[in-house]
Amino acid sequence: MNVSDSEVVARLLSDHGYRPCDLPEDARVILVNTCSIRENAEKRVMARLDYFGLMKRQDPQLKVGILGCMATRLKEALLEHPAVDFVAGPDSYRHLPGMLGPSPTAPVQVKLSATETYADIKPYRELSRGVTSFVTIMRGCNNMCAYCIVPYVRGRERSRDPLSVEEEVRDLFAGGFREVTLLGQNVNSYHWKPGDSTAPVTFAQLLERVAGISSLLRVRYTTSHPKDMQDDVLRAMARYPNICKHIHLPVQSGSNQMLKKMNRGYTREDYLERIASIRRILPGCSISSDIIAGFCDETPEDHAQTLSLMKEARFDQAFMFHYSQRPNTLAARHYQDNVPEDVKIGRLNEIIALQNLLSLESNRADVDKEFEVLVEGVSKRSREDYFGRTGTNKVCVFPHGNSTVGNYVRVKVKSCTAATLKAEIITENNRS
Ligand code: SF4
Structure with missing residues (x-):
């Protein structure tokens, strides 16, 4: 953002x-x-x-x-x-x-606005220097997750006119960008109500409009909220091959007590039902998550619930943190930050160790499979290698051959670590 x-x-x-x-x-x-x-x-x-x-x-x-x-x-x-x-x-x-x-x-x-979306400002892309870019589709957030400072510092949620989103994406495509990530704190609540009597535009519809700009343009989005993510978005993803098959669905905790205290608006069961829908409608779709260790009053049983949910959901990747209290949030005003620091760190380390195993298993399952990758640039480790990501958002490194940045290549995965797929090119400049 x-x-x-x-x-x-x-x-x-x-x-x-x-x-x-x-x-x-x-x-x-x-x-x-x-x-x-x-x-x-x-x-x-x-x-x-x-x-x-x-x-x-x-x-x-x-x-x-x-x-x-x-x-x-x-x-x-x-x-x-x-x-x-x-x-x-x-x-x-x-x-x-x-x-x-x-x-x-x-x-x-510092006054917050109920309407500002900067829809008329054409972002200065020369800073990006790449083939991938971000497009903000909404600002602010109307949720009040107990630990989160975003609603206080970024204001109420407002959606951006879909026409300005499409125009920005078209410009990006014409300028050589080949991947856009649509951004919002909670994209599933995107809702554009035109001034006339036409029906409001939902996130699923916006996603399809952007994906329809060109089949050579990859579309990603973040962040989804488990309480708002509906099957219409999953079906839109299934309809368009160029919408990347990866969903970031932050769970934060696997314990219903903690989820309630965090004011997340869903239960463990609801969350797992969303995962089941993703697996049913989008087989092979990767799923990543955010997890907080040591939120207020978290017990060893709550922590065990988080570990068990991770095993059940089998996240491909996760962003993991230990709880740090932010001033003026609901949690800071009403709860005690009472899990000792060493306990928080111990639990976080267990979560990270489990996720490393899950990520490694997920990557191992990709060995010998073929993927289309958008070439994003030279690998940091070797100038002989390029890197890019699969549609499932896995970083892939491969000897560059005659391929060029900004083109698609077809690769076959030869080996992996928990963080990276190592591959060889099968077809250069696959769809340019
Ligand atoms: S965690 Fe996300 S959904 Fe919850 S208040 Fe913060 S920005 Fe909004």
């Missing part, structure tokens, strides 16, 4: 004569786009600000601004840091040219 927002900001400023540069040392203005979801992310931002503070001592003309979720959360308090000149929340980016102008407007702009 922040990459996508940074591209909107870069466009707003490039329209006023600013140009991006590669190194902070070459910049006249530094913008730090921030995330507040985890405490660690905020700590890293503060460490960067200390460094920018040193740069400002050498060059007092340098301007430093904080964007994103930390801006909304900390507001004026951020100005107390000697590096920070101005603060703009996620719905205030249109103020940036004025904040940086010769008669700067107020240095703190």
Whole structure:
């Protein structure tokens, strides 16, 4: 989401004569786009600000601004840091040219909007330098998961006009991009109500409209919410071969007590029923998840439930964290963060160890199978290899032969680790 927002900001400023540069040392203005979801992310931002503070001592003309979720959360308090000149929340980016102008407007702009979607701003894609891109289809979130700060820092949910989404995707395709990921905190509640009497557009319909732009364009999306994901989306995925067969479906916990306390709006049984639907309608579809270890009052039995759900759901990949309390959230106001740190870390380590096994098993099942892969670039490990992802979102590395970045190749998987498939090309430039 922040990459996508940074591209909107870069466009707003490039329209006023600013140009991006590669190194902070070459910049006249530094913008730090921030995330507040985890405490660690905020700590890293503060460490960067200390460094920018040193740069400002050498060059007092340098301007430093904080964007994103930390801006909304900390507001004026951020100005107390000697590096920070101005603060703009996620719905205030249109103020940036004025904040940086010769008669700067107020240095703190953090008001959340019920309508802002930046639908009319063409994101500055030159920052992406690749063949894959993100397209924001909605902003904010109306859910109130007890641990989550997003509704407080990014505001109420609003969907973007599907025509502007399609136009952006068409531009991307014409510019050589071959994969788009449609982004929203909860894409399943995407809902565009036109001003006239025509019926509202649902996420499944938007997905089909985007997939219909070209069969050479891969379409992904994230994030799904288990309480809102309906079979219409799964059926749309089944109808279009270019909609990638991967679903990120955050479960967070396998215990009904914890799910209730987290205010997630579904039970373990509901979640497993969604997994069964995915397996039924989209055989071979990969599933990833988010898991939190050590939420408030979590018992060893709750933790065991999470491990057992992971075994039942057989996630291909997962993002795993131990709970870190975020200020002003429902959990911070009403619950005690009472699972000791060492217990949280111990449980997280068990979750990670299990997921590593599941990921390895999932990848081993792909050995000797063939996949179509979009070539995304040169592998970090070897200049002789390219990397790309399968439709099931598995990273695949293969000797590049005569293939080219931005084209599709057909590969056969020869071996694997828990994180990567190692393959050989069968057909170069498969569908260009
Ligand atoms: S669905 Fe829950 S976890 Fe996701 S952004 Fe909204 S409140 Fe946060």
